[in-house]
Amino acid sequence: MKPPVFDYRAPVSVEETQQALAEYQADGKLLAGGQSLVPMLNMRLARPAVLIDINRVTELAFVRADDGGLTIGALTRQQALLEHPTVQERWPLLAEATRHIGHRTIRNRGTVGGSLAHADPAAELPAVMLALDAVVTVSSTRGERQIPARDFVVDYLTTALEPTELLRSVWVPALPPRTGWAFQEVSRRHGDFALVAVAALVTLDAAGVCTDARLVLTGVGPTPVPVDLRQTLIGAAPSPAAVAAAAEAAQAAVDPPSDVHAPAEYRRHLARVLARRALTTAIERAGGTE
Amino acid sequence: MVEKRPVTVTVNGQVRQAEVEPRRTLADFLREDLNLPGTHLGCEHGVCGNCTVLLDGQSVRACLMFAVQADGHEILTVEGLVAPNGDLHPLQEAFWEHHALQCGFCTPAMLLTAYEYLQQHPVPGSDEEIREAIGGVLCRCTGYQNIVTAIRAAATKLTAAGPAPASRSVAD
Ligand SMILES: Cc1cc2nc3c(=O)[nH]c(=O)nc-3n(C[C@H](O)[C@H](O)[C@H](O)COP(=O)(O)OP(=O)(O)OC[C@H]3O[C@@H](n4cnc5c(N)ncnc54)[C@H](O)[C@@H]3O)c2cc1C
Ligand code: FES
Ligand code: FES
Numbered sequence: 001m002k003p004p005v006f007d008y009r010a011p012v013s014v015e016e017t018q019q020a021l022a023e024y025q026a027d028g029k030l031l032a033g034g035q036s037l038v039p040m041l042n043m044r045l046a047r048p049a050v051l052i053d054i055n056r057v058t059e060l061a062f063v064r065a066d067d068g069g070l071t072i073g074a075l076t077r078q079q080a081l082l083e084h085p086t087v088q089e090r091w092p093l094l095a096e097a098t099r100h101i102g103h104r105t106i107r108n109r110g111t112v113g114g115s116l117a118h119a120d121p122a123a124e125l126p127a128v129m130l131a132l133d134a135v136v137t138v139s140s141t142r143g144e145r146q147i148p149a150r151d152f153v154v155d156y157l158t159t160a161l162e163p164t165e166l167l168r169s170v171w172v173p174a175l176p177p178r179t180g181w182a183f184q185e186v187s188r189r190h191g192d193f194a195l196v197a198v199a200a201l202v203t204l205d206a207a208g209v210c211t212d213a214r215l216v217l218t219g220v221g222p223t224p225v226p227v228d229l230r231q232t233l234i235g236a237a238p239s240p241a242a243v244a245a246a247a248e249a250a251q252a253a254v255d256p257p258s259d260v261h262a263p264a265e266y267r268r269h270l271a272r273v274l275a276r277r278a279l280t281t282a283i284e285r286a287g288g289t290e
Numbered sequence: 291m292v293e294k295r296p297v298t299v300t301v302n303g304q305v306r307q308a309e310v311e312p313r314r315t316l317a318d319f320l321r322e323d324l325n326l327p328g329t330h331l332g333c334e335h336g337v338c339g340n341c342t343v344l345l346d347g348q349s350v351r352a353c354l355m356f357a358v359q360a361d362g363h364e365i366l367t368v369e370g371l372v373a374p375n376g377d378l379h380p381l382q383e384a385f386w387e388h389h390a391l392q393c394g395f396c397t398p399a400m401l402l403t404a405y406e407y408l409q410q411h412p413v414p415g416s417d418e419e420i421r422e423a424i425g426g427v428l429c430r431c432t433g434y435q436n437i438v439t440a441i442r443a444a445a446t447k448l449t450a451a452g453p454a455p456a457s458r459s460v461a462d
Contacts, residue, residue, distance in 0.1 A: 002313065002315070005311075006313060034359075035336060053359060103339070108345075108348040190422060
């Protein structure tokens with residue numbers, strides 16, 4: 001399977017990239033790591049007239065942390081993100097989730113921006129960015145705008161990005177003290193897309209009361225699914241009964257598809273079991289005993 | 291008709307130049323234009339890993355890259371593992387000695403994936419970790435057991451031989 005004919009541009013700056021996007025409009029398509037787009041070209045699921053390759057736009061490849069948070073340039077390779085010492089230390093949820101993306105060879109090329117822009121319904125990063133309350137920065141020749149992660153993925157393989165917009169970076173806020181995390185995934189084989197994956201964050205106060213808890217599932221529908229934990233976990237010291245109730249809420253929140261990989265019923269079961277495991281671990285890591 | 295682009299790539303230590311259409315994949319470029327058929331093509335959509343080569347020392351799927359994107363970069367293919375005098379690389383020897391191949395179709399990709407892994411982990415971790423490292427390459431014959439054994443054996447040979455695998459450059 002060979003890709004269809006396309007014309008090729010390789011801008012070296014954000015400025016040039018934005019101009020190329022404005023010039024070609026819907027005929028142009030950005031090429032980042034190519035780990036999703038090139039298979040789609042080869043299978044003729046996408047036929048852009050022009051590929052705008054951003055691999056030489058080195059200003060988009062960076063990871064920067066300060067007291068307020070972490071900024072990740074769109075062209076940061078997934079493998080570079082998960083190996084970044086500051087990410088491993090301060091945002092272990094992000095590092096752990098990224099480790100579940102395909103195989104090393106995929107992550108050597110695949111980018112953070114590409115994963116978010118592609119928005120595969122079983123992808124790890126869009127779900128984790130939602131759990132982390134991240135904010136995406138996008139820009140075009142008309143200017144720049146910020147999109148909260150919760151508004152970024154709008155439907156199956158569809159984001160809030162306009163065809164002429166470039167995803168520049170994603171910002172992840174620093175986590176409050178006494179915040180525990182967990183990432184749980186079940187896939188058919190290591191490196192396969194998730195059947196279901198769950199990201200959890202739990203924050204406790206000094207007395208052990210849960211002040212914030214976030215749970216996001218992926219692989220269970222067209223977009224990542226956040227679960228509202230205000231009725232179950234938030235506001236009290238976590239108990240096994242509260243965790244079980246939160247896991248039930250997770251199962252109730254999803255309406256997963258049946259496909260060749262797994263029936264809906266099994267995915268619903270996984271949603272509950274993985275939510276329970278993830279919340280239990282996150283509570284432990286936050287310093288609570290559950 | 292889309293105009294061809296000049297590309298200059300260092301492949302197995304040699305500078306190679308050609309004119310290619312943008313749609314030419316790196317895999318086809320290596321196989322057809324540079325006459326290096328050691329890079330195998332299975333699925334041509336990123337799933338089987340058999341087209342794995344090293345780009346600036348990092349494994350990549352050559353069916354998911356275009357030759358134009360490799361312009362200015364360094365590529366190592368399986369042909370580049372053999373020493374100029376024809377001696378097999380210790381990994382190749384270990385694959386041979388430990389029966390780590392049957393039909394051999396996945397072998398170039400396995401060798402290069404293992405090469406990258408041993409660069410980063412001269413002393414390999416558990417069998418589980420080695421399996422994770424090679425998990426991106428599908429083998430339809432061996433059941434992987436002997437591949438894991440061979441990688442471990444090659445690591446022992448390479449570390450005993452003095453210079454760590456990292457010192458073996460693309461060109462040697
Ligand atoms: C065998 C295999 C297994 C995989 N397993 C997983 C997995 O388990 N989990 C997972 O999440 N993913 C998986 N992937 C996909 C992988 O993570 C891709 O890297 C990712 O989905 C897309 O990132 P990319 O940089 O490769 O983008 P590309 O493929 O280059 O682009 C994807 C889309 O995003 C757009 N785009 C890219 N960058 C930008 C930008 N900066 N601004 C605006 N639009 C942009 C492109 O135009 C295109 O539409 C797998 C891929 C393969 C081949
Ligand atoms: S041929 Fe490239 S991954 Fe299968
Ligand atoms: S030896 Fe035949 S595919 Fe691996």
